[in-house]
Amino acid sequence: MREYLINTPVASIIFAFTIATSIYTFSNHQLFGRFMLHPYSVSKGQRLHTLLTSGLIHRDWGHLLFNMLTFYFFGFSLEALLAGLSTWGHLQFALIYVLGLVLSDVGTVFKEKNNFSYYSLGASGAICAVLFSFILFDPKMMLGIFFVIPMPAWLFGVLFLAYCVWASKNARDSINHDAHFYGAIFGILLTIIFYPWVIQHFIQRFTG
Incomplete structure (x- = not known):
């Protein structure tokens, strides 16, 4: 634990705080409701804090487990990588995560601004930003899709973005596919700005 805090302090804090907050709000429905993103309210200048707090909570244990496993595998690695590239690496990682979270929700706010019944939650936008930032540095890294199917990172990225576009228009589930897409795009753009x-x-x- 001490090694994680020294080498990857930002990822460690995000990881621990997100897990603790998510678990706490599983049984605190009042706080859970206050933390959820409500595009209708945000578009009217209200509940702006939910652009951040919605990334600190998750729908259920499965949702939390999937996001935190993904963050564990790539978040800590990305922060360590950036810290090795620049003295500002820890701050850059924090910006990729936080801005990825906030900016990934902006598209949802515009899309659902007139839908009073729409709510969104989860850190998926920020985690997609982290994941796609890492892919830029190692596109041929092998990923285990669903922890079973091997696939190079670049191919996963292409298929993932294509699926997000399709699902945003056609899926009838409760997943915010727009946030996944925009999080990935902003993760790529921010990384290019930094490097x-x-x-x-x-x-x-x-190609090599």
Whole structure:
């Protein structure tokens, strides 16, 4: 634990705080409701805090487990990687996560601004930002989809974004597919802003 706090302090705090907050709100429905993103209210300048707090809670144990496993595998690795590239690496990681979370919800706010009954929650947008940032540095890394199916990271990225576009228009589930898509895009853009050379690096790793 001490090693994680020293080497990856931002990821450690996010990981612990998100788990603790999510578990606490499982039984505190009042706080759960106050933390959920409500685009209708946000579009009217109300409950702006939910652009952040909605990423601290999850629908159920399965939702929390999937997101935190993904964050564990890629969040800590990305922060360590960025910290090795720059003295600002820890701050850059924090910005990718936080801005990925907030900006991934902006599209949802515009799309659902007139839908009073729509609510959204979860850290998926931020985690997609982290995941796709990491993919830029190692596009041929093998991912275990559903922890079973092997697939190179670049192919997963293409299929994931295509699915998000399709699901946003056609799926009738409770998942905010728009947040996944925008989180991934903003994760890529922020990483390129921090490290413009990563584009050439990605191409070289992809073709090499």
